[in-house]
Amino acid sequence: xxxxxxxxxxxxxxxxxxxxxxxxxxxxxxxxxxxxxxxxxxxxxxxxxxxxxxxxxxxxxxxxxxxxxxxxxxxxxxxxxxx
Numbered sequence: 001x002x003x004x005x006x007x008x009x010x011x012x013x014x015x016x017x018x019x020x021x022x023x024x025x026x027x028x029x030x031x032x033x034x035x036x037x038x039x040x041x042x043x044x045x046x047x048x049x050x051x052x053x054x055x056x057x058x059x060x061x062x063x064x065x066x067x068x069x070x071x072x073x074x075x076x077x078x079x080x081x082x083x
Contacts, residue, residue, distance in 0.1 A: 008020040008022055008023055027049050028049075028051070029049055029051075030051070032052040033049055033050060033051050033052055034049075034050040034052065035047050035048070035049060035050070036048040036050060
């Protein structure tokens, strides 16, 4: 993100407000991301972007080893190791 602030405005329509394209680009906001809204001192609105595509498994590539496994032989229905 650049060091300069990004100023823009949008119009509220019903219960929705659009995020201007240049703000979305600057903050890398994409479909599925969430916005957390907070009011500070009754006059300041703060919005935090929570990027969903960068969750726990976003970098998970899966198992690429050469050993085949059958999950029901190793784990029970609850995912607990079978003794």
